[in-house]
Amino acid sequence: MANESQGKKVAILLAPKGTEEVEFTQPRQAVEDAGASVDVIGIETGEVQTLVDDTYHGEKLTVEKTFSDVSADDYDALIVPGGAVGADNLRADAGAVDFIRSFFEQEKPVGVICHAPWTLVEADVVRGRTLTSFWSVQTDIRNAGGNWVDEEVVTDQGLVTSRYPGDLDAFCAKIVEEFAEGKHAEQARSV
Amino acid sequence: MANESQGKKVAILLAPKGTEEVEFTQPRQAVEDAGASVDVIGIETGEVQTLVDDTYHGEKLTVEKTFSDVSADDYDALIVPGGAVGADNLRADAGAVDFIRSFFEQEKPVGVICHAPWTLVEADVVRGRTLTSFWSVQTDIRNAGGNWVDEEVVTDQGLVTSRYPGDLDAFCAKIVEEFAEGKHAEQARSV
Numbered sequence: 307m308a309n310e311s312q313g314k315k316v317a318i319l320l321a322p323k324g325t326e327e328v329e330f331t332q333p334r335q336a337v338e339d340a341g342a343s344v345d346v347i348g349i350e351t352g353e354v355q356t357l358v359d360d361t362y363h364g365e366k367l368t369v370e371k372t373f374s375d376v377s378a379d380d381y382d383a384l385i386v387p388g389g390a391v392g393a394d395n396l397r398a399d400a401g402a403v404d405f406i407r408s409f410f411e412q413e414k415p416v417g418v419i420c421h422a423p424w425t426l427v428e429a430d431v432v433r434g435r436t437l438t439s440f441w442s443v444q445t446d447i448r449n450a451g452g453n454w455v456d457e458e459v460v461t462d463q464g465l466v467t468s469r470y471p472g473d474l475d476a477f478c479a480k481i482v483e484e485f486a487e488g489k490h491a492e493q494a495r496s497v
Numbered sequence: 498m499a500n501e502s503q504g505k506k507v508a509i510l511l512a513p514k515g516t517e518e519v520e521f522t523q524p525r526q527a528v529e530d531a532g533a534s535v536d537v538i539g540i541e542t543g544e545v546q547t548l549v550d551d552t553y554h555g556e557k558l559t560v561e562k563t564f565s566d567v568s569a570d571d572y573d574a575l576i577v578p579g580g581a582v583g584a585d586n587l588r589a590d591a592g593a594v595d596f597i598r599s600f601f602e603q604e605k606p607v608g609v610i611c612h613a614p615w616t617l618v619e620a621d622v623v624r625g626r627t628l629t630s631f632w633s634v635q636t637d638i639r640n641a642g643g644n645w646v647d648e649e650v651v652t653d654q655g656l657v658t659s660r661y662p663g664d665l666d667a668f669c670a671k672i673v674e675e676f677a678e679g680k681h682a683e684q685a686r687s688v
Contacts, residue, residue, distance in 0.1 A: 324581075390515075390585045394612070398633040421585070428636050442589040445619050449640035 324391025327364030373401030378408030388420025464490030515582025518555030564592030569599030579611025655681030
């Protein structure tokens with residue numbers, strides 16, 4: 307249905323550099339089409355250059371609010387797009403990591419794709435959870451206590467993960483579904 | 498002294514994309530200046546574009562041999578340059594990871610900088626070792642059993658690591674020293 311996320315507020319993260327364009331634009335569109343309103347959160351406000359196939363010719367996108375402006379209390383759900391450099395930048399920022407962890411503490415649904423599960427490793431919220439990621443990140447997830455599986459989309463009680471841009475159709479359908487369901491108590495178990 | 502590595506053969510890795518230019522060129526120059534001969538090893542032979550500050554305008558460099566052409570038996574020491582995308586590409590290649598692990602098995606000295614310690618995590622050779630890396634990689638190293646410290650250069654019995662291009666002078670001096678010393682039995686302890 308077209309309005310299953312009507313009234314929901316969703317946060318989507320945008321790194322200062324290296325966010326993979328389509329992993330940002332397609333999930334944002336999907337949750338907006340389902341009726342959600344979306345805020346773009348980053349380390350600093352302003353325009354950033356996204357990435358297509360690891361080169362910097364993606365769309366220019368704008369960070370609207372910083373991690374110090376907002377709290378997970380303000381949102382119903384979170385999307386973290388990938389890109390190796392983008393995810394690496396986000397995990398290195400304590401504000402980003404704390405913001406992400408708060409969604410788990412508050413049992414709220416989270417969608418994370420490609421290299422972005424590194425941010426979950428940094429937040430130490432993958433212990434005992436089943437998830438996927440870009441293939442190169444699997445050892446880091448297993449070492450952090452996660453159960454890594456190789457599937458286009460994995461849903462574990464409010465945590466939705468996918469491997470790369472080729473999985474986006476399945477990822478977007480599943481985040482819309484999980485976000486519509488609302489809180490999942492299991493999200494707080496790994497925190 | 499200028500010829501402390503005379504007669505030594507050194508392998509340096511070059512990723513298909515995303516190797517940080519100066520983390521390749523400066524260590525290669527340092528060991529060549531000390532008298533070593535250097536082979537450039539990668540996933541496929543041919544020209545690759547290196548990276549400066551995460552954008553693709555670095556020098557074009559050439560991969561001379563692939564991981565299937567060579568073995569750690571052929572070399573006295575190994576250098577693995579960083580760059581987030583470059584290191585991520587190398588860790589995803591089984592040939593690269595096996596090649597790296599073999600240097601540890603053969604007790605040979607290894608120099609690794611910036612994001613490249615991800616390749617050591619993938620090879621599972623950091624357990625019980627003391628090392629540094631780019632700051633964002635520290636959690637992955639700790640989760641893999643390594644003792645991560647924040648210093649410009651860390652030498653642990655044949656394993657030399659540094660954090661980023663700003664540490665290159667110290668890194669280069671130390672790899673020349675460790676490579677000249679030759680084998681370190683401790684290198685095989687973590688394999």
